[in-house]
Amino acid sequence: MTSSYDSKRILVTGAAGFLGSHLCERLVAQGHEVLGVDNYFTGRRANVAHLLNQPNFELMRHDVTMPLFVEVDEIYNLACPASPVHYQYDPVQTTKTSVHGAINMLGLAKRTGAKILQASTSEVYGDPEQHPQTEEYWGNVNPIGPRSCYDEGKRCAETLFFDYHRQNGVKIKVMRIFNTYGPRMHPEDGRVVSNFIMQALTGKPITIYGDGQQTRSFCYVDDLIEGMIRLMNSPDEVTGPINIGNPGEFTIRELAEKVVEMVGADAELAFRDLPVNDPMQRKPDIGKAKSILGWEPTIPLEQGLEKTIDYFRGVIAK
Secondary structure: OOOOOOOOEEEEEOOOOHHHHHHHHHHHHOOOEEEEEEOOOOOOHHHHHHHOOOOOEEEEEOOOOOOOOOOOOEEEEOOOOOOHHHHOOOHHHHHHHHHHHHHHHHHHHHHHOOEEEEEEEHHHHEOOOOOOEOOOOOOEOOOOOOOHHHHHHHHHHHHHHHHHHHHHOOOEEEEEEOOEEOOOOOOOOOOHHHHHHHHHHOOOOEEEEOOOOOEEEOEEHHHHHHHHHHHHOOOOOOOOOEEEOOOOEEEHHHHHHHHHHHHOOOOOEEEEOOOOOOOOOOOEOOHHHHHHHOOOOOOOHHHHHHHHHHHHHHHHHO
16 A cells, blocks of 8 residues: 555546446555546446445546546546447437547646546557557548447547647546456446356357457456556656557457356357447557556456356346
């Protein structure tokens, strides 16, 4: 734990979400004063319930599309629904959350002199024509498709971060997050890891979109949060964007078969049509994270899946 002299006042938006709750937990354990805000669209109070009795944690219901007036030293901007099921539910609000939310949080950082980190996404690369994806790649994104509210919202947020940095000297960090999984994922978020585990545990067919040969890289949440904190604590001249993810690449079919095996289920694979603009390949080049942050993932897929399966068993048992 840091000494009280080293502790900072830190704002985390999207604090009750999957990543936000893990980040708050880590920052509280380090002794920082943490203010978590969430509008509970996809976040759940239960994710941070265990922190509510901590004297250095405070939780506030707030939507980042509205300005927030607080005094802080650092801001982690994680607010935004991140799974297709949730971000396509109200696409206009998704774009507002990314764009207005970025403007409001950057305005707060400008006023207070706070350092601010943007949780961007590998979705800024779209359906990539470069493999693996480096931070220099500009992406292949459809600006008018059903996923555009998220992809283009996050791309616009990155634009705003760099313009606030150039125009106003705001201290920024931009992190491009690749597929992450672990405890506290929303059981109905429609992502492959949570989908496959929930289906296997409840004896349903495992739904695979397309032929299952599309690839993804899966990073366990503890590794991801370590990378996020390292980026925030890096020197001011390190702005990013920096890819944070696991370069281990698996086909969707391989993941499905691994989950079925680990759960011990006798589940069949059910194939469905591929969603519009679903990327065929997704793998980060993490050269910058390694050289600049000294970061790389340490938790193998099987070990992370074991912890995630245990979590979802508990969810079903409730």
